[in-house]
Amino acid sequence: MIEAMDLTKSYGGRPAVDRLSFRVRPGAVTGFLGPNGAGKSTTMRLILGLDAPTGGRVMINGRPYGALPAPLREVGALLDAKAVHSGRSAYHHLLWLARSNGLARRRVDEVLERVGLASVARKRTRGFSLGMGQRLGLAAALLGDPGILILDEPVNGLDTEGIRWIRTLLKGLAAEGRTVLLSSHLMSEMELTADHLIVIGRGRLLADTTMRDFIDRNSRAVTLVRTPDTARLRTALEERGALVHPHEAGAWLVSGLTAATIGKIATEQRIELHELAPRTSSLEEVYTQMTEAAVEYRASGEGSVPRIRAETMS
């Protein structure tokens, strides 16, 4: 269990994390979502005691991180796959970590085997691809067999097979009763992996709910229609207040009317329909809609030059 209470972190007077309160519960994968600069990484560093909060606090199993007797046995974290001394081998990187928390040496071999790096364990990490770095970071997180895992963008740089492997791994870990906090920019992946969501924007909590509930509550009802008589149907629907947008391959997306109403209008007007399908929004659509207001790095105008705030921390 991770519990944040009014957690606040300011850099030069500007809050990166602003009175954030949430709980990450065991037995589920909790997705941590937010646009770039929303405060996800800062929050994770605060949880791990790497940065000191300006206000509020965050507890791990009821204690501040710094008070854990053997941190790696309670919390495994992957913050930055590249944050490994490139001159040290994967094996030795894990070995010093194991020694720091009094973990048995065999754990190093076990986790290397588990993440599929056993064959390159003695190679210096300088030559590692981003995907291999992620696997090493995951091995480090799993080293102490912790009940809590905190993973910042773990699927970055992994191939399809690797992404699938992480998904299965994380779901398995949650099923064992562990707490898994996961951030990712890949919405489709997040939708498949996470059971619960914590969404932040500009350092503030936007949502803390189940995946299903988040999508249901924030979806707009949209119906996909396909007809050979586009012009008539469009006019008929727009007269009833619907919004009609062209979609791919000659289909149209209709919002503002239910599928039943659209069907009824088509029948009344004797318009032939080839397809009439209510669509549930994907996490990506819901998320994009919801965070638009909170987006900090919005492309400005036609030039699409990102307006990056000078004081934003990386």
Add this chain to the structure above:
Amino acid sequence: MTTVATKDRVGFGNVLAAEWTKAWTVRSTMWTPMVMMVLITGFAVFVGATRSLQPDDTILGGSLTGAVTAQIAASVFGVLVVSGEFGSGTIRATFAATPRRGAVLAAKAVVVAVVMFTTALIGSVVAYQIGTEMLTGEGYASGDAFPAVLGIAVCCAAVGLLGLALGAVLRHSAAAITTMIGVLLLPSLFGPLFGDLQRWVAGASPMAALEKLTQTSDASPDTVGSLGAWPSLSLVCVYSATALVLTAWLVRRRDT
């Protein structure tokens, strides 16, 4: 959940074991003590072969000409033990594994002190043996090797710790090494510019302590003051201890 614990609470021994493992698993910190050894003994061979001593020099002073370069190597070792971690970001893994940052710094200090003391001691003894073999019977006084070699070893350890402190404060290898070399060399280079104060400026530097300990003819009271070898060494130890305490205070407060 299965338990992989072999012990319940992480102690200083674990932190020390981790820091020790780190030091011998990257080339930069593994090679520095060896370079240091080569420098000390290499200079002894050079001085012995070329007889490049002043008439009033001791064999000890001549054969330990390389001690000054060994001291620079020691400071580089101290810097590298910590700055590489900041450069690569490994320091986050370190502080996540051991939230007691003071303990991390203390463990690094033990590693630096032990490795530098041992290397410098062995190097100095071997260098003195080489010098004695090559220079005995040439009319030079032999000098009092013991306990001077112990002092030289302590001085290298103390300078290594100064490097450690600077590396942790500056968090950048090149910046810390450059500053460290400046701290070591500038007092004796610019000392003469200070006139009568030269004895104080140059005399209070780690380099002066080393020159006094090796009993070289360079260590005249005019240039490095009349403070004895052992008080000078104590002064260097005070620098290092103060630097480490300030660094520990800073590292504990700073975000990583």
